[in-house]
Amino acid sequence: MSEVVVDVFAAAHADGAFVLDVREPYEYVGGHVPGARLVPVGQVPARLPDIPRGERVYVVCASGNRSRVVTDLLRRSGYDAYSVVGGTSAWIGSGRPVVAGQHPNAA
Secondary structure (H helix, E strand, O other): OOOEEEHHHHHHOOOOEEEEOOOOHHHHHHHHOOOOOOHHHHHHHHHHHHHHOOEEEEOOOOOOHHHHHHHHHHHOOOOOOOEEEHHHHHHHOOOOOEEEEOOOOOO
């Protein structure tokens, strides 16, 4: 299992990393990492073509449990994927910004 702490993730995010949020839509709308793309955990297998293969993928959920499961699936499928330890909760707890709404960068 490959995991990264929120500070490592934040540096990658600042460089434009692909962020996959695997929470449910109501969780995502309530607040998400800016730029994160929503693919609920149950939809990931069917939506693998929507996830880029040629770049590192950072997977977030609320606390890190669902993201570990999805990261394992992605890695078995040939993706360079990493679960963010503590998920969106760690991101928020570190004082970093969140975006509310259904769009990745909605205000």
